[in-house]
Amino acid sequence: MRLQALQEPAVRYFLEVVKSGSVKEAALRLNVAPSAVSRQVARLERELDTLLFDRHARGMVPNAAGELLAAHAKRTQQDIERVASDIAGLRGLRSGHVRVVSTEGFAFDFLPTLISRFREKYEGIRFHLEVCTPSDIPRRIRDGEADVGMTLSALPEPSIKVELRHPCPIFAVMAEGHPLAAQRQLSLRQVVGHPLGLPPEGSSIRQLLDISCGRQGLQYVQAMSSNHANALVSFAAAGGGSIAFYGELSIRTLLKTRALVAIPLKDREMNERHLEVETLAGRSLPDAGRAFVRFLTEAIEETA
Structure with a gap:
């Protein structure tokens, strides 16, 4: 042959x-x-x-x-990329390309801000950030289409290494003029009396909300639904007494620059989410990818 x-x-x-x-x-x-x-x-x-x-x-x-x-061809391609990166690394971390996949929430604010901060130190590193569904992220990593994934934790995935698993509780997000905006903590019993902007039923936020409300016998009014988290945040920011739900980490920068507040929820289910930083098990990432994973995990751990 x-x-x-x-x-x-x-x-x-x-x-x-x-x-x-x-x-x-x-x-x-x-x-x-x-x-x-x-x-x-x-x-x-x-x-x-x-x-x-x-x-x-x-x-x-x-x-x-x-x-x-x-599978062989993808591994070979990754080895070539790693060797090229290692050779470039002999001159210092001056160049490289990092492919990141994430769920929409992390791509909305957190990751772009972090990538910008990383490039202040390593301006020669290029990034490609793509939004995927949670189920698609491990597949993209396994298929060699991405170097790093950031998603919400689910069942363990074969061939996926979890670099970091970190709590990612759900917050109530509203305009700073909202009647509840001065509270330091809220319960869903206080929140469900207001019009809500909600993601689709299959999302982790919606699932946990429905479980918690079902356990407590609570009913809510869905004033708006959307599969775009940006739209729900804008809906809450517009006022009218509306509330959306989001991970505070995902919109931290927006909270500093817009008339929004994010308030922790005391309900058990709304605090059971975790985020994961994922890479391919057994793969030696190129220098740029390894450096960004360290930078990313350290930045997340600093939020604790």
């Missing part, structure tokens, strides 16, 4: 088909003709003497051999 096809661009084209699920979409992303992608995939299959995809009318799905090759 000859292995020349395991070099670029064959593997790069193959990985793009794995990600996109079709030759046509992969060709668009690579800015090449679909025939070029097909030739490279066919070359891989010919030289490895095995099919790599299950072909369906709606696209292409890697089979067991394809999954094995994709």
Whole structure:
């Protein structure tokens, strides 16, 4: 078996088909003709003497051999990035690229602010921050599409290393002129009499709110719902007696610059959330990624 096809661009084209699920979409992303992608995939299959995809009318799905090759190719790609970063590190931490994935709440305020502070010290480091669903974050890390993830904790994920697990309680967020804004702590019994801006039912905030209200026999009025946390914060900031729910860490900068207050909730369920900083288990991150993970975890721990 000859292995020349395991070099670029064959593997790069193959990985793009794995990600996109079709030759046509992969060709668009690579800015090449679909025939070029097909030739490279066919070359891989010919030289490895095995099919790599299950072909369906709606696209292409890697089979067991394809999954094995994709995992190898991603590890190789990560090793090359790490070596390049280590070589650059011999000159000091002057360059690098860190790919971060997070849930919307952390991408709204906390992470952009922290990235800006990090770059004050290491201005040559570039970042890409992408918002994902909590379930998508570990997959992106495993697939080599991200270096660091920040999300709300759930069940343990295979191949994912938790660099930090930290309490992330839910606060009541409201305009500073709200009748409850002067309170140092609130209960849901005090809050549910006001119009609420709420995220979708599948979100951690909504689930914990419903559990706590169900336990206490409380009913609330949903004045507005949205899958965009920014919209809910703006709704609360506009006044009208409305209240939203958020992690205080996620909007700390906004609390300093806008007419908003965030008040802790004493109810048990609203204090059971935790955030996690995640990386790929067994992977040696490039210098820039390692430095940012240290910076990120230290910044979170300082909030305790």
